[in-house]
Amino acid sequence: MFLRRAAPALSKRTGAFRPAVVARRGFAGSVRRFEERPREGNPKPGEKDKLLTPLSEIKDEHDLMPPGAAPGTIPTDLEQATGLERLEILGKMQGVDVFDMRPLDASRVGTLEDPIVVRSFGDEQYVGCTGCPADSHNVIWLTCSRDRPIERCPECGSAYQMEYVGPQDDGHGHGHGHDIHDSGDGAHNYEGEPKTMADFVKPEYR
Structure with a gap:
């Protein structure tokens, strides 16, 4: 009630509210000015x-x-x-x-004899496997490297192999042996790589 009575008095004291004056420019004029400038772009x-x-x-x-x-x-x-x-x-x-940047080949399950090839410019490549067909399971991230190019998904068993396509004279000091070496105690590991629990998995299960 107080505000209803006070509003007219306040408006008389301060004067009527007037919107700010904005310079008007026609749309056609704006387009013409834009076209007059040199058109730069890709x-x-x-x-x-x-x-x-x-x-x-x-x-x-x-x-x-x-x-x-x-x-x-x-x-x-x-x-x-x-x-x-x-x-x-x-x-x-x-x-x-x-x-x-194409998605991985999910039309088949990669095997050790015929893995799904993933190209890489670097020493490591992260591979996100979702199974075959695609999205059969949650994403399982695998790490392939020049020293250990083949990895196998623990969920679906699909095998992936990294193919290095970067510069050959990159000064990478050690050799990139792709062969699996058997130490005689059932373990197998790539040359120059420390043993992990994965090295004790039977070769036929890799």
Whole structure:
């Protein structure tokens, strides 16, 4: 009741509320001004442009340095990305999936004689197995490496093998023996790797 009576008095003292004056600009005028500016942006896939370095011409990290954006403009990813991010972007612009982001082959169960091959640029590769067919069980993460390239899912038994496709002259000091060695006591392990409980599993169960 008090507020109902006090509201008119307050409005008389302070004066009527007036909305802030906003400069009006027609939509057509905004579009015209935008079109008057030089149109900067990423080239379309397959289009030749100075920003698109062909993958065949990339030899080292210096070829993955971006030119940067023009002064006063906001850079796009293609203009400012460096290193592996730039390599991935350049690959996508040229229709190449550099890091092979396709899902794993879930059409069959990998065996030790015919494992599911997973390519990797690094010394290790994490593999998420969901069984065959896909999503038959929860994700089981396996670690394949250059020293131990074959791993087997403990849930479904599917075997995976890492295929190293990175640079061969990476200075990796030790050999990458892919053979399983039997020490005579029923254990088997990869050369240069300490024994774990997995080494005491019978070979036919791996």
